Amino acid sequence: MVINNSHQNSNRQTTVQILDYQILETVYSGSRTLVYRAIRTSDRLPVVIKLLKNEYPTFSELVQFRNQYTITKNLCKPGIIQTYSLEPYRNGYALVMEDFGGISLHEWALKAEKLLSLRDFLEVAIALCNILYILYSERIIHKDIKPSNILINPETKQVKLIDFSIASLLPQETENSINPNILEGTIAYISPEQTGRMNRGIDYRTDFYSLGITFYELLTGQLPFQSNDPMELVHCHIAKPAPLVHEINPKIPSVLSKIVSKLMAKNAENRYQSALGLKFDLEKYLHQLQATGRIEDFEIAQHDMCDRFLIPDKLYGRETEVETLLQAFER
Missing domain, CATH: 3.30.200.20 (Phosphorylase Kinase; domain 1)
Structure with missing residues (x-):
């Protein structure tokens, strides 16, 4: 038929x-x-x-x-x-x-005609932590986390991840420097190492950076870096600090702003190291909100631990030599 x-x-x-x-x-x-x-x-x-x-x-x-x-x-x-x-x-x-009746997170946020409530955001964010933990357990790197690749059923609030077209089953891979117009992923959401200009490998933490930008957009209604020039966007991801979430949206408590900033750290070692560590902080935040309606500041990432042996792409014990190179570069 x-x-x-x-x-x-x-x-x-x-x-x-x-x-x-x-x-x-x-x-x-x-x-x-x-x-x-x-x-x-x-x-x-x-x-x-x-x-x-x-x-x-x-x-x-x-x-x-x-x-x-x-x-x-x-x-x-x-x-x-x-x-x-x-x-x-x-x-x-x-x-x-x-077909579970889902629409993209981007479309869902637009239909709301205003920024998501903190409770709605936290429930979606915690669901995404569970999804990223599944990817981590299965050794999958998605490489294109963004609101249009996340579906939500508006009635049940069930969240699902889609589009594994550039996903990798390798625990780590290397990205070569290529034309920014043909980079893998979506340039507004890609991690610094995914640009191919960081001389470092890509692992599961690249998805944490993209998740951070997704959170940023949901909480502020805008992307942290905005430009029509792909090279400028690449530079922003690599070197430019993003404005803090609570500076853009004063209604966001500083602790949530810190969580997003940690996800968006330029170096993977400075991001969250596990989806469960991130989930713990978000759930603590949600429990405070449900219990008292107020958010008390707390130290984030206290339960953030990685169960894999990862060698950092960073020089140790070479501070003097690095400083000499940086001074030469400045000259």
Whole structure:
């Protein structure tokens, strides 16, 4: 059975024909992908179908599309979108996933027409900590954490992570310096080491930096670094400190501002080292809010420990030599 669905895109009519699926609506139409809500005709199962927009996708696009399926097909964990199948479609693939009634966190925040309440934010943030702990346990680096890749059911508040197209199953990898216009990930959210200009490897803590920027945006309504110049954004991620959250939004308590700033530390060693350590602080914050409605300042990251042996990409015992090099660079 073939179902047709037409939608307008750049004033050009496109007909979607996907075997055994009844297309209900277009959920997303981006520069590279299309996403539809549909029903599988064999059992009336609600699904979401993701397609490549390019009629003749590149080899790299096809690899990334398959990567989503390869990583998530056996990852049946709460908080991770369930993938049902990868099916041939025209010159590429159709990725069929569960439909739990979710919309992107970005869309959810926009519909609120105002900044999220602290309680709503904390509940979402704690759910994301649980998701990042699953990724850490499975040795997966997502590399593209951002509000549009996080879905939330507006009724149940269930949160799930999507889009594993550039995710890695390696515990650590190296990013080479490349043109900022073709960096992996979304440049407004990528970590300093993900730019390829830090001479250091990428590990699970790169997702903590992107999570920090996501938190920043949810709490302030804006990104910490704003520019249309990719090179300027790369420089900001590497070297420019972001304005503190409570300076942008005075309603945010300083302790939450500290948590976000720690997530966004330039060096991975200075960020949170575990999702559970971050979750402990957020839950402590939430319990205070529920019990008294007030937030008492507390020392963050006191329960933040990593159970992996990681050699820091940092020089130790070479302070004099480093200072000499820096002085020479300044001259």
